[in-house]
Amino acid sequence: MPGPDAVPHAGIPAAVAALAPAMTAWRRDLHAHPELGFEEHRTADAVAESLEAWGIDVHRGLAGTGVVGTIHGRAPSPRAIALRADLDALPIPEATGVPHASRHAGVMHACGHDGHTAMLLGAARHLAVTRSFAGTVHLVFQPAEEGRGGGLRMVEDGLFDRFPVDAVYGLHNWPDLPAGTFAVHPGPVMAACDQFTVRIRGKGGHAAMPHHGVDPVLVAAHLVTAVQSLVSRGTDPLDGAVLSVTRMEAGTTFNVIPDTAELHGTIRTFQPATRARLHEQLGRLVAGISGALGAEATLEIDARAPPTINTRSEADLAAAAAEAVAGPANVRRDAAPSMTAEDFGYMLAKRPGAYVWLGAGSRPLHSPGYDFDDSVLATGAAYWVALAERALPLP
Ligand code: NI
Numbered sequence: 001m002p003g004p005d006a007v008p009h010a011g012i013p014a015a016v017a018a019l020a021p022a023m024t025a026w027r028r029d030l031h032a033h034p035e036l037g038f039e040e041h042r043t044a045d046a047v048a049e050s051l052e053a054w055g056i057d058v059h060r061g062l063a064g065t066g067v068v069g070t071i072h073g074r075a076p077s078p079r080a081i082a083l084r085a086d087l088d089a090l091p092i093p094e095a096t097g098v099p100h101a102s103r104h105a106g107v108m109h110a111c112g113h114d115g116h117t118a119m120l121l122g123a124a125r126h127l128a129v130t131r132s133f134a135g136t137v138h139l140v141f142q143p144a145e146e147g148r149g150g151g152l153r154m155v156e157d158g159l160f161d162r163f164p165v166d167a168v169y170g171l172h173n174w175p176d177l178p179a180g181t182f183a184v185h186p187g188p189v190m191a192a193c194d195q196f197t198v199r200i201r202g203k204g205g206h207a208a209m210p211h212h213g214v215d216p217v218l219v220a221a222h223l224v225t226a227v228q229s230l231v232s233r234g235t236d237p238l239d240g241a242v243l244s245v246t247r248m249e250a251g252t253t254f255n256v257i258p259d260t261a262e263l264h265g266t267i268r269t270f271q272p273a274t275r276a277r278l279h280e281q282l283g284r285l286v287a288g289i290s291g292a293l294g295a296e297a298t299l300e301i302d303a304r305a306p307p308t309i310n311t312r313s314e315a316d317l318a319a320a321a322a323e324a325v326a327g328p329a330n331v332r333r334d335a336a337p338s339m340t341a342e343d344f345g346y347m348l349a350k351r352p353g354a355y356v357w358l359g360a361g362s363r364p365l366h367s368p369g370y371d372f373d374d375s376v377l378a379t380g381a382a383y384w385v386a387l388a389e390r391a392l393p394l395p
Contacts, residue, residue, distance in 0.1 A: 009180065011325040012382040015129075019122045023377040026050075027118035028100035031372065034089030034107045034114070037144025040065040043087045043117070047141050050121055054128040056139070059162070063153035068163055069139040071127050073392055077135035081391045082159075082168040082351075083384050084344065085120035086113040086145035095368035111365050112173040115372030115380070117141060119171070122377065123384030130385075133392035138163045147304070151343030160350055167314050168353040169387060170344040171380060173372060177359030180379045182322035183335035184356045186315050190308040191240065191268035192275055193341030194301055198223060198286050202295040204259040214294040216261035217250045222293065223263060224248070226285050230278055242268040242339050243278065268339040270307050306345040311352040318354040321387035325379060358383070 008017055026046075035043050044065045051058045051069040059068045065087065094101050094108035102108040109115075124139050140159065144150025160168075177183055200223075202216035224245050235241045243265065250261035267282070269275040283299050290297035310318075322331045335357065344355050358380050360373035 037148035122381030
């Protein structure tokens, strides 16, 4: 994807631009050695060893493989911020064909967390030398972002008790945006994510004599249709929500009505009230429709990530930092939120902060042909530096 990074942004400090070859080497090394959530031992070792070599205080073990580096600025101040990157890869067989492709069968960095880690390392390298800020920057390298709850574990393990901060910031590469440009949302960025399972118990029997039983397949079919009313008819059209049934399981052959059927799916919302209402109404439909058709059903909802919602003044600060690096024309403030989810929401639920998107030319996230766009490494690292220096200005 062509973008302004074909010509490096004027706002990137020369010393950060000079780190691009090193960041590219780190990124490709991480890419070649991807590790799944909570198993990022080699990745965490590499991060911790680099930080220590640069004289940065390192704390390990939060959420198992998490790493936190702490840099004190040139001037004392009680203020502190956290900059967060993610470490983990996905269970996807890689199909990029690049020389630095995954050496671990079935596992690959298909979401660019290798790039996120390399950019935060680049920023750490620079900030450890310049320390042109007042107060403290905590560099948070979080495990298990991809659905394994690493963000929640970090918070539960006392991230913000051991490393108190005024605000927390995150960044994700975003292939839908031109490379090297930013999107900063003033509020909601990504949705809350819940997973649900419906287990229907009917009464199986001969497919030619359905009147002797209760067909759970028919109950499941009615439910799949009925639950689509919860968003289309029950939710304010201006309030984003999604309910998708993604898996149906029932039966084994042509001529037998099974005893049971299962439905699985996901619910995405931004507003807590909408989230609670969809849970409640889904339960009512499951009980009502299955009961009306003579079956029994249970509903299990596994509440996953909360929504990722930026706080206004931190979003403004993040946008100012992005503009300083990439120029105002390359920072969008009007991008629509995404119904995908991000476990950075657990951190934003505890502290003010902002999560920004950095445009990067690549295939779609989570696809086997994805490879992080190294041309934006300097832009991302420069953003972190600009953000730290703006959030914690020297007197
Ligand atoms: Ni990701």
